[in-house]
Amino acid sequence: MQPFTFQTVPQIILQSGAAARLGELLSQRYPVGRVCVITDAFLHRSGLLAPALDSLRARRWQVQVVDDVQADPPEHVVETVAARARDFGTQVVLGLGGGSSMDVAKLVAVLLAGPQPLAQMYGIDKVQGERLPLVQVPTTAGTGSEVTPISIVTTGATTKSGIVARQLYADMAILDATLTTGLPSAMTAATGIDAMVHAIEAFTSKRLKNPLSDHLALLALRLLSQNLVKACEDGQDLPAREAMLLGAMLAGQAFANAPVAAVHALAYPLGGRFHLPHGLTNALVLPHVLRFNAEAAAGHYAALAEVLVPGVQGSDAAKTAAFIARVEALAAATRLPLRLRDHGVGEADLPLLAADAMQQTRLLVNNPREVAEADALAIYRRAY
Numbered sequence: 001m002q003p004f005t006f007q008t009v010p011q012i013i014l015q016s017g018a019a020a021r022l023g024e025l026l027s028q029r030y031p032v033g034r035v036c037v038i039t040d041a042f043l044h045r046s047g048l049l050a051p052a053l054d055s056l057r058a059r060r061w062q063v064q065v066v067d068d069v070q071a072d073p074p075e076h077v078v079e080t081v082a083a084r085a086r087d088f089g090t091q092v093v094l095g096l097g098g099g100s101s102m103d104v105a106k107l108v109a110v111l112l113a114g115p116q117p118l119a120q121m122y123g124i125d126k127v128q129g130e131r132l133p134l135v136q137v138p139t140t141a142g143t144g145s146e147v148t149p150i151s152i153v154t155t156g157a158t159t160k161s162g163i164v165a166r167q168l169y170a171d172m173a174i175l176d177a178t179l180t181t182g183l184p185s186a187m188t189a190a191t192g193i194d195a196m197v198h199a200i201e202a203f204t205s206k207r208l209k210n211p212l213s214d215h216l217a218l219l220a221l222r223l224l225s226q227n228l229v230k231a232c233e234d235g236q237d238l239p240a241r242e243a244m245l246l247g248a249m250l251a252g253q254a255f256a257n258a259p260v261a262a263v264h265a266l267a268y269p270l271g272g273r274f275h276l277p278h279g280l281t282n283a284l285v286l287p288h289v290l291r292f293n294a295e296a297a298a299g300h301y302a303a304l305a306e307v308l309v310p311g312v313q314g315s316d317a318a319k320t321a322a323f324i325a326r327v328e329a330l331a332a333a334t335r336l337p338l339r340l341r342d343h344g345v346g347e348a349d350l351p352l353l354a355a356d357a358m359q360q361t362r363l364l365v366n367n368p369r370e371v372a373e374a375d376a377l378a379i380y381r382r383a384y
Contacts, residue, residue: 001211004212005257006212006213008256012172013175015175015176018176022056023058034063034064034088036090037049037096038104039095043067064084066084068081068084072152073153077104079111082107082112090108092135093108093133095170097140098138098191102138103150106131106151107121109133109134110129114130118153122161124362130167131167134171135173136172136174137176138245140191142190142194143248144252144256146175147169147173149164149165149168151168158272159356177241177244178238181236185235186336187277189228189336190277190279190336191248192231192248193279193286193334195251196330197260197263199217199251200263200304201260201263202214202251202255202260203221204300204368205261206365208258216253217250220251224244225326225330226243227247232334259362259366260366262293263285265364266289266376266379268356269352274345280343287324287331291382295369296368298316300368301323304323305323308323340383353377354377354380355373
């Protein structure tokens with residue numbers, strides 16, 4: 001067996017209604033003090049956070065809510081949120097929302113703990129020092145950000161950059177499916193497919209794949225594939241929502257240790273240039289990247305087929321074909337528009353997207369098959 005290292009969040013709580021006990025849960029771990037809740041304006045205005053905020057105040061936590069987060073947060077938003085949290089005298093940072101809110105919370109926790117500027121953190125293991133106490137509470141079942149050491153920041157008009165460091169692992173992740181029951185069908189679909197991509201790419205990762213990440217990825221994919229359509233069709237189906245939330249978290253643990261690859265590398269330029277939601281961009285390129293990888297990853301895809309298509313028979317190539325067909329069928333069943341042209345992407349944009357994808361070297365190195373710029377362009381054309 002190859003040596004490997006596995007890291008994750010030390011405390012994970014899955015319980016419907018746990019958000020209404022947030023004050024109690026934080027008080028069990030930290031001295032009561034000043035907590036900065038990082039979220040977005042829509043969630044704050046919706047009232048969804050009220051039970052969590054009431055619970056914190058009932059336990060005498062002093063609470064600051066910063067709801068400046070936006071999707072694909074740019075650097076200036078991260079720095080603005082950090083400045084407000086610093087002025088408040090924050091002692092505990094709490095990310096409450098989707099992946100963007102949790103990504104910003106991670107960076108605020110490290111920015112407040114030391115003098116290192118954000119610009120010096122991009123890349124792998126560039127964060128210096130430690131961080132403030134950090135708790136994550138997801139309101140979508142997709143990114144797995146609550147258990148990953150990764151933050152994605154928009155660093156230019158059309159570019160995103162990643163920060164990957166052990167300091168970004170939270171102390172505690174709290175999974176409460178009642179926070180996800182109101183999620184619209186399209187967002188449920190996009191975030192759910194995003195989580196499936198995390199499981200698939202972790203299982204096929206060329207670097208750092210290991211027995212623990214494999215086990216988590218397989219379990220995640222089973223939960224997600226069995227509950228995605230149910231959650232899309234009935235947003236109040238709490239067992240399906242809870243299964244999706246658990247599946248997304250398990251997939252997050254998997255890809256935090258066996259990193260994602262070409263699906264994400266080709267998805268990021270679509271988000272950067274067209275401001276499309278991250279989960280949707282993954283869904284748009286997923287089947288086309290799977291077909292590109294099929295020969296190189298046939299053994300791994302065959303194993304995944306046994307999860308998605310129980311009783312599948314035949315050679316690895318036949319199982320791989322069945323796996324890709326099942327992934328496409330699941331995506332189609334969510335009723336998401338799945339062509340690039342459906343989302344404002346023009347055919348003339350495809351060469352620019354391919355060139356942008358080549359900049360995602362942190363991700364491409366993990367792909368089971370090497371991707372050249374001409375390959376990326378061909379994949380985008382098939383997705384168009």
